[in-house]
Amino acid sequence: MRKILNMILRRVKEAESNRPRVPEPAVGRDKAQGPPYLTRDLDNNLKIIFDIAGRNPDLIVRHMEINLPGEARRCALLFLDEMVDSELMGSMIIEPVLKELPQVIKSRRAYTSLVDVIEKNVLTIPGVRQFASVSEIIGEVLRGNSALLLDKENKALICANRAYEVRSVEEPTLETVVRGPKEGFTESLSTNMALLRRKIAGPNLRFDQLWIGKYSQTRVAVTYIYGIADRGLVEEVKKRVSRISIDGVLDSGYIEQLIEDAPYSLFPTVGNTEKPDVVAARLLEGKVAVLVDGSPVALTVPRLFYETIQTPEDYYSRPYNSSVLRIIRLFFFISTVVLPGFYVAVVNYHPELIPRRLIITMAGDREGVPLPLVLEVVVFGIIFEGLREAGVRMPRAVGSAITIVGALLIGQATVDAGLVTSSTVIVTAFVGIAGFITPGLTDIFIIIRFFLVFLSGVLGISGLIMGILVLYAHMCSLRSFGVPYMAPIAPLNFSQLKDVYIRAPLWHLTTRPSFIAKENRRRMKEGLKPEPPEKGNNSSRK
Amino acid sequence: MTGIKIIPVVLIGLALLFLSGCWSNLELENRAFVSALGIDKSGDKLRVTAQLLVPSLLGGGQNRAMGTDPNKKNPVFIVETEARTLSEAVDLLSKESGRRLFFPFLQIIVVGEDLARYSILPVTEWVQRDRELRLKTLLGVAVGEAGEVIKAPGAGLERVPGYFLGSSTETANNFCSRVVEGNFLKFIKDLSSRSRDPVALRLATAEVSDQKQARISGSAVFDGYRLAGWLNDRETRGYLWITGDIQRGIISATLPHGESIAFEIRGSDTEIKTGFVDGEPVVDINIVMKSAVNEVHNPVVSLASPRDLDRLEPLVERQVAGEVHAALEKARRLNTDIFGFGEIIHRQHPAEWRRIAGYWDEIFPLLPVQVQVKATIRRTGQIGSPVRPGKPE
Amino acid sequence: MFEGSKISSRQAVFLITTVIVPTSILFLPHMIYVAAKRDAWLSVLAITLFGLGVGDIIGRLGRRFPGQTVVQYSRRLLGPVLGGAVGLVYAGFFIYINAFVVREFSEMLVTNYYKETPQVVFVLGIVFVAVYIVWYGLEVLTRVNDMVLPLVLIMLGVLLITSVPIAEPENLLPVLDNGVGPVLQGAVPAAVFFDETVIMLVLISNLTRPAEARVAIAKAVLLVGLIQLLVVVTVVTVLGTLTENQLYPTLHLARHLRVGPYLANVDPLILLIWILGGFLKVTIFHYCATICAAQLLGLSGYGLVSVVNGAILSILAVVLWEDAIELSYQISRIIPPFFLAVQAGIPVLLLAVAFFKRQGVTAGDRN
Helix, strand or coil: CHHHHHHHHHHHHHHHCCCCCCCCCCCCCCCCCCCCCCCCHHHHHHHHHHHHCCCCCEEEEEEEEEECCEEEEEEEEEEEEEECCCHHHHHCCHHHHHHHHHHHHHCCCCCCHHHHHHHHHHCCCCEEEEEEEEHHHHHHHHHCCEEEECCCCEEEEEECEEECCCCCCCCCCCCCCCCCCCCCCCHHHHHHHHHHHHHHCCCCCCEEEEEEEECCEEEEEEEECCCCHHHHHHHHHHHHHHHHHCCCCCCHHHHHHHHCCCCCCCCCCCCCCCCHHHHHHHHHHEEEEEEEEECCEEECCCCHHHHHHCCCHHHHHCCCHHHHHHHHHHHHHHHHHHHHHEEEEEEHHHHHHCCCCHHHHHHHHHCCCCCHHHHHHHHHHHHHHHHHHHHCCCHHHHHHHHHHHHHHHHHHHHCCCCCCHHCCCCHHHHHHHHHHHHHHHHHHHHHHHHHHHHHHHHHHHHHHHHHHHHHHHHHCCCEEEECCCCCCCCCCHHHHHHHHHHHHHCCCCCCCCCCCCCCEEEEECCCCCCCCCCCCCCCCCC | CCCHHHHEEEEEEECCCCCCCCCCCCCCHEEEEEEEEEEEEEEEEEEEEEEEEEHHHCCCCCHHHCCCCCCCCCCEEEEEEHHHHHHHHHHHHHHCCCCCCEECCEEEEEECCHHHHCCHHHHHHHHHHCCCCCCCCEEEEEEHHHHHHHCEEEEECCCCHHHHHHHHHHHHHHHCCCCCCHHHHHHHHHHHCCEEEEEEEEEEECCCCCCCEEEEEEEEEEEEEEEEECCHHHHHHHHHHHCCCCCCEEEEEEECCCCCCEEEEEEEEEEEEEECCCCCEEEEEEEEEEEEEEECCCCCCCCCHHHHHHHHHHHHHHHHHHHHHHHHHHHHHHHCCCCCHHHHHHCCHHHHHHHHHHHHHHHHHHHEEEEEEEEEEEEECCCCCCCCCCCCC | CCCCCCCCCHHHHHHHHHHHHHHHHHHHHHHHHHHHHHHHHHHHHHHHHHHHHHHHHHHHHHHCCCCCCHHHHHHHHHHHHHHHHHHHHHHHHHHHHHHHHHHHHHHHHHCCCCCCCCCCHHHHHHHHHHHHHHHHHHHHHHHHHHHHHHHHHHHHHHHHHHHHHCCCCHHCCCCCCCCCCCHHHHHHHHHHHHHHHHHHHHHHHCCCCCCHHHHHHHHHHHHHHHHHHEEEHHHHHHHHHHHCCCHHHHHHHHHCEEECCCCCCCCHHHHHHHHHHHHHHHHHHHHHHHHHHHHHHCCCCCCCHHHHHHHHHHHHHHHCEEEEEEHHHHHHHHHHHHHHHHHHHHHHHHHHHHHHHHCCCCCCCCC
16 A cells, blocks of 8 residues: 555656646556556447446547548547536547548658657647556546547547636635735635645745545645755655545545544644635745645644734734734633633632622622522533524524524523623623634634633632643643644743744744744845935935 | 543543532622621620621612612621620621621721720731731721621711721821721731830711711720720821821911911821930931922911921921820820830840840830921912902901 | 653753742741741841752762663662662652642642632642643643743732832841841751752753753752742731741732732732642652652653552642641751751762762763
């Protein structure tokens, strides 16, 4: 298995280095049964192919005859219905083969291989390659290309006229920005690669392709910038991705869960994004991205904790606002996890912490509430999460209405009915909304929150502290592709903190994070701090 | 080190915690917030009166709309009990009120005169040892029964009588300089000091707008654990001058023709020097103060030139010196070194102090004290001299 | 080196500080004040000097045997029997002192905040956290510490700064009223705390650059000395004579802390950040005890040892002392000579033996 994969890898590399711009590489996968190569008999060849691929209604054969001097050579065009651009096929494949080929042959007295002539002199479609391996030909056809098979020839021509319906490039729904590029990835890997190419046009952007999924044959591109990304990291990613043996890959989420470092941990150690500019930024930091065909979400590794409080906009707007926002995000991140537990601990164990005037109101509220505070927080927290989930799943037209009903009616009515105290409603609502500030982690918050609420309910603030300590120790123990998850906070690296809690001015961020890009660290010339023109030159511009 | 091992460990830890229950957990509605506490002597027992808050009457829960109604009933609940010790009394009070008493929001502990004259030890001991009580709580001594002070329903602008006493003391401390700091921290610190005697607030009740209301007036002087006597308002001010705790406030003085004039204190500094004359200790008190003219009741007083102000300065100085002497006189009469002169001597002359320490009680009443007050008047408010009537009299 | 973790010398400084500070600021002011009264701050200076001396010996010892813990090189120096005995002493010492710390902290929690909760719950909780973190190894432990120690120090800073307005500096006068005797007397129980640099006997083996051990220890002791000095001065100037009968005077300071006019009574917060430090202290000791025990038994891993150790630790912490008074009596009266023998005496002996036997790497050997 490994040998085959290595072979694939090697071939992928060869293909890559030969024609870096044409996204039509060789196919490779488990050998199907049957003869591996084409024979010189067209009928036999078609039979072999249909034996493997099955007589499916969408697999169409277009029989043709070419008038060569002295013979009418039979040939067949093999393609999938609705997966090819039929107009292109008519004008650039069928027409040249039927009309021009006889004349070309007539004008040339001798030729060695008819296939060569067709490829080099006749076909006007841009992407054409010769194949002899049956499995490769089938793979190409199933992927949407057309195969031209000729009688008496043991090679087929694969023409790239794949065309199928794809979603156009739109603004991503999850990651929205105010300033900065608004385009997002689509389900088509080729489109996504093109989007990235448009960001990074230099020759060092590399896509290493792999095929994952025994039945789905999903194209996966391990993307990195040659010369920036640590080579060991690239190899590690490729190793982990190619290790996957699964029936099908329907989304990048499959890959994510199969290459994680800490699959049991609550914390995700693989990053994901829908935005090409984010992927580009991370590639430039020295990270590696994994693009998966059929998924608009790209994976990036290593993923570190501090990414949670970063957004792409931090770099597009000026440093002050971004720095303040980062601190706010961190604060909200901590609150959304800790606040419910803290609330329970303070109210039930240390009410002296609450200002006098507030505590009296809260005590008044509590009179007549039937549930103990811990349960109150848990129950209301679950209700909030449930409403949120319902809001997401709801058909869009009713979604907003339900959310408002949920928030207003349930909140107000429960308080009025004395089922919940208003402070609990405030805490739960705040915590719930604060959770959205770090979208990448939203799904794990509820677990951590309740874990801490229970500990606080049992041991007050000291229970909360124990929980936080255990949690933090766990976070410190994580690694994402060899990089400590909490870097550069723990292990503490002062010089790298310039892009964590705050974002230093862009001209100050002259090096890449040392824990990610190990060799090529310089990203910017020193001394790019903008300065006004020198004194004396103010009046007249040079 | 795979993750799979963590999960059982964490789960077992959690399960252990849960199986054993929640011990110190106490819901808010099961706590009784104490705002003020009165302690009296009743035979050989202590009678404890607690002022508890009724949260639902203070703007919480369903009664919130009603909570703003100023005419509704008193938002405190008074419970009373007798016991040999304070801790036991607290237990009994919890029984009486149906909730566990909770002290961190306690503003003041009032001790009845009888108990204070006997010994205040049970109170300081309990306050120090208990974890919920704070030494920042105020300590007051009631003239008469402490219970009466606690039960007095008047609360000034506050809703809760106990909180009124707290805010009244704080205001008096910060803006008027008329009451002593009065908290347990200061009290116990002075008590444990080698020579200093502690001072607490003096409380009495008065009729304010048809209601009995507790009010702070003057201070209570202790000799060790025992109440020795009282300082009135003037003597309290004198005490504050000597300890250097005067912040802000007004001094009314008399003009040469008998009219009144008010000065505002704008900062003061007290320096105490000790020395020995013929082996006997002497004390010099130097008070330097800045002030401003705030009110003049005589239209002919001129405030136009610096010399006019210089002429007014002795008025302030005399007034301050009078207050200081009054305090000194009372302290001497009670034979209580509330100013900590002994401590200052110890600090400044450790060797001599060792010689006289044993006789300090005998030395203090006869201790010669020099008082020097230097006042400067800096400002005269919005106007200079008062307006004189234009019509000749 | 036993467990692959590597720590930098900065992290070592942090670890030492975390080991000493949380308990010393809590218990020392009272202990020193009882003997030295208002000259307590002079005692702190004296102990700092002493701590520097002991730390230096430990550092020199570690530098001679890079990558080895005291259990390993004492065998090399003294032979298997005597050296094994030394290793046993240290394994036992770390468990014992840890039992002390666990008990102290749980005792303080129970007296101050959780009257109704059985003490054993806190003992188990603290030990559980320690075992959990040790199980991840020293690297994670130091990373957690990198976050916890700054928090503890910030909290302490807030406490000290807010105490300045109510401080009365004249409480420190007169200086040396009763001579030097009480000052030194006050330094004795404190020395036990300052010699907790003894953890470096184990941790030097994990330093990336063992040569820097001496400097790291010295830095840590000076840092701790400075913190302790500030704390003692603040406590004495604010509380004055009250320090004498307050068991936890620093906690008392926290009780009076007020941030602005509205946020009062924040002492549980302060206390619990403190506990965070205490937890880590226990964890560090637990790590040392575990490593010593594992090496003594000649095991290649320490996961199981850590759990067993944790169980022993919990039992000892509950069983060894009957009440809080016995605990504080022991630590200030009975324990110091024994602890000092282990913390300072044995290292001096080992260093002397190493010197005379010309064992280990000396300064001359390294280039």
